[in-house]
Amino acid sequence: MVAHARRDHPDEACGIIAGPAGSDSPERLVEMINAERSPTFYRFDSAEQLAVWRWMDDHDEEPVVIYHSHTATEAYPSRTDVKFASEPNAHYVLISTREPETAMVRSFRIVDGEITEEPVELTGDELAVQTYKIGHTPTSIVYDCAEPR
Amino acid sequence: MSVEVRIPTILRTHTGGEKIVKGDGDTLSALFADLDTRHNGLSGRVITGEGALHRFVNVYVNDEDVRFTGGLDTALNDGDSVTILPAVAGG
Numbered sequence A: 001m002v003a004h005a006r007r008d009h010p011d012e013a014c015g016i017i018a019g020p021a022g023s024d025s026p027e028r029l030v031e032m033i034n035a036e037r038s039p040t041f042y043r044f045d046s047a048e049q050l051a052v053w054r055w056m057d058d059h060d061e062e063p064v065v066i067y068h069s070h071t072a073t074e075a076y077p078s079r080t081d082v083k084f085a086s087e088p089n090a091h092y093v094l095i096s097t098r099e100p101e102t103a104m105v106r107s108f109r110i111v112d113g114e115i116t117e118e119p120v121e122l123t124g125d126e127l128a129v130q131t132y133k134i135g136h137t138p139t140s141i142v143y144d145c146a147e148p149r
Numbered sequence B: 001m002s003v004e005v006r007i008p009t010i011l012r013t014h015t016g017g018e019k020i021v022k023g024d025g026d027t028l029s030a031l032f033a034d035l036d037t038r039h040n041g042l043s044g045r046v047i048t049g050e051g052a053l054h055r056f057v058n059v060y061v062n063d064e065d066v067r068f069t070g071g072l073d074t075a076l077n078d079g080d081s082v083t084i085l086p087a088v089a090g091g
Helices: A002-008 A046-058 A079-084 B009-014 B028-038 B042-046
Strands: A014-020 A028-032 A061-070 A091-096 A104-111 A114-118 A120-123 A141-144 B003-006 B020-023 B057-061 B081-086
Touching: A002 A061, A014 A046, A028 A046, A046 A061, A046 B057, A046 B081, A104 A120, B003 B028, B009 B042, B009 B081, B020 B028, B028 B042, B042 B057
Parallel strands: A061 A091, A120 A141, B003 B081
Antiparallel strands: A014 A028, A014 A061, A091 A104, A104 A114, B003 B020, B057 B081
16 A cells, blocks of 8 residues: 555555455455546546446455555545445545655544544554554454465 | 436435435436335435536446446436445545
8 A cells, every 4th residue: 555655655645455254354456546646635536436346246355455645645534535425334544645654544433424533453474554543442353464366 | 127226324214214225217317216206205315406416426337437428318218236435535
């Protein structure tokens, strides 16, 4: 996620991590096209979204994580992020590439317009992410930062 | 004449949790009018008060985004599959 966000900077990068439906386990990273190619907005390409969503449906997967980058602001959901959040089961992960040396990664639930931050626990190559927010909600989600398989 | 409609998670409150529902109609707007008779409120989540598609809801007939095939006037044939997907977008 961080590498993708860095690569597309100064435009926003976006994608998902799919996993088995109901597992809450993010396993398969899918980098999506930002159809807006914008530093302030993102939107999945509609044809690509259909293809990816259909593939998940056929393989009993769901988007466990939906991520995008903020390239000039902090890793916190914007008003537009909240307005368009449409997957109540997903973890919305924000990556800020504002600082060239330090990426910030934070994770949220966005349900019915309400933002709830959740803890991020790092495994694998911890140097891949330099700062992250420790949350205090009971469930934690684990991000494996090892090289993509 | 029957069309299969795939409902995204967030709109399943209108279909009693059903992931796939059946509908009828020669065009997409006729289909949504038909669906609304059984799935109250579904149409309003896809079509605006002015009768246009919501900008941040994608509707596909088979594999085609209907924005490129005539929008709500898109013709439907027996056995077509309609998919509704909220756009994944933000700032």
